[in-house]
Amino acid sequence: MASHTASAPGKIILLGEHAVVYGRPALAMAIDLRFRCKITPSDSVSINGWEIDRAKHPYTSHILNEHWSGGIDIETSSTIPSGSGLGSSAALCASLNAAIMASGGASDEEEIAQRSFDAELKTQGSASPVDTSASVHGQVIAVNLQGGRPLWDISHGGNNWNISHIDVPRMTMVIGHTGISAPTGPLVAKVRRYYDHSNFAKDIVDEIGSLTEDAALALSSGDRVGLGAMMTENHKLLSILGVSSRELDKLVDASLPYSFGAKLTGAGGGGSMVALTDRPDRVCEAIERHGGTPYIISSGQPGAMVEMD
Numbered sequence: 634m635a636s637h638t639a640s641a642p643g644k645i646i647l648l649g650e651h652a653v654v655y656g657r658p659a660l661a662m663a664i665d666l667r668f669r670c671k672i673t674p675s676d677s678v679s680i681n682g683w684e685i686d687r688a689k690h691p692y693t694s695h696i697l698n699e700h701w702s703g704g705i706d707i708e709t710s711s712t713i714p715s716g717s718g719l720g721s722s723a724a725l726c727a728s729l730n731a732a733i734m735a736s737g738g739a740s741d742e743e744e745i746a747q748r749s750f751d752a753e754l755k756t757q758g759s760a761s762p763v764d765t766s767a768s769v770h771g772q773v774i775a776v777n778l779q780g781g782r783p784l785w786d787i788s789h790g791g792n793n794w795n796i797s798h799i800d801v802p803r804m805t806m807v808i809g810h811t812g813i814s815a816p817t818g819p820l821v822a823k824v825r826r827y828y829d830h831s832n833f834a835k836d837i838v839d840e841i842g843s844l845t846e847d848a849a850l851a852l853s854s855g856d857r858v859g860l861g862a863m864m865t866e867n868h869k870l871l872s873i874l875g876v877s878s879r880e881l882d883k884l885v886d887a888s889l890p891y892s893f894g895a896k897l898t899g900a901g902g903g904g905s906m907v908a909l910t911d912r913p914d915r916v917c918e919a920i921e922r923h924g925g926t927p928y929i930i931s932s933g934q935p936g937a938m939v940e941m942d
């Protein structure tokens with residue numbers, strides 16, 4: 634039976650994670666680590682040769698329940714470490730939805746983004762569409778910010794997220810993975826509890842929103858000094874929200890002497906940080922010296938796409 638394969642990139646959040654869950658702006662960039670899914674219609678439902686355990690594969694199960702009838706063999710491979718803050722679950726959702734749509738002869742970025750957000754939301758309980766939209770579209774996306782090329786709108790729970798494509802000058806960054814797996818759902822829930830009970834937390838979320846608006850201007854004009862300073866400030870605000878960790882702070886501090894700025898990226902708690910730099914080799918050395926795994930990345934990565942077998 635005919636197989637279909639699609640892949641989708643991981644992502645980093647440049648600014649605005651957590652605050653984006655409450656409808657504030659965010660900036661996200663696709664990275665050149667990818668998740669790949671090959672699907673083949675079948676008599677049973679299996680992943681990588683094993684009958685699917687729905688508890689172990691909640692994103693996949695949700696997508697199959699909503700968008701597939703009958704049996705299916707799914708083969709996956711990924712270069713995105715899971716629980717790394719680099720969008721592995723979003724890339725899984727984007728690549729599986731793209732492969733399923735391709736098997737029906739269709740391809741519609743907006744529909745893939747909607748379906749992928751829905752899978753993240755239902756599985757995590759609380760989410761914004763930033764990770765899934767960044768994975769589906771690739772490149773750099775802005776959420777709830779003026780000035781880009783509008784892509785799509787996604788609404789849920791009284792929030793609306795307006796997603797746009799923005800052109801940015803080529804930039805080099807270094808990701809530092811702590812090696813500590815930190816699932817997004819519990820961290821989003823932790824911030825939600827703080828936000829619901831504290832005006833101080835709401836003020837911090839607002840401050841992250843304003844900072845992200847300023848950072849979008851610095852990003853578009855290629856002002857790396859300004860952008861870096863705002864990334865470092867964003868890290869401090871995320872620490873106040875309680876989502877940094879000793880390991881993340883260590884990698885951020887180690888990178889700063891060779892960077893324009895650095896911050897945790899994604900949900901935090903463990904996972905990864907990112908540094909904006911023109912000395913990537915020095916940052917890589919510093920990250921390795923402090924126990925992290927570095928990856929040099931640059932902008933301009935493609936989004937979800939169908940691949941020929």
Ligand code: MEV
Pocket residue numbers: 646649650651652653654718720759760761762763764817821898899900
């Ligand atoms: C995780 O990559 C980003 C968060 O803002 C969660 C979300 O937006 O769904 C922490």
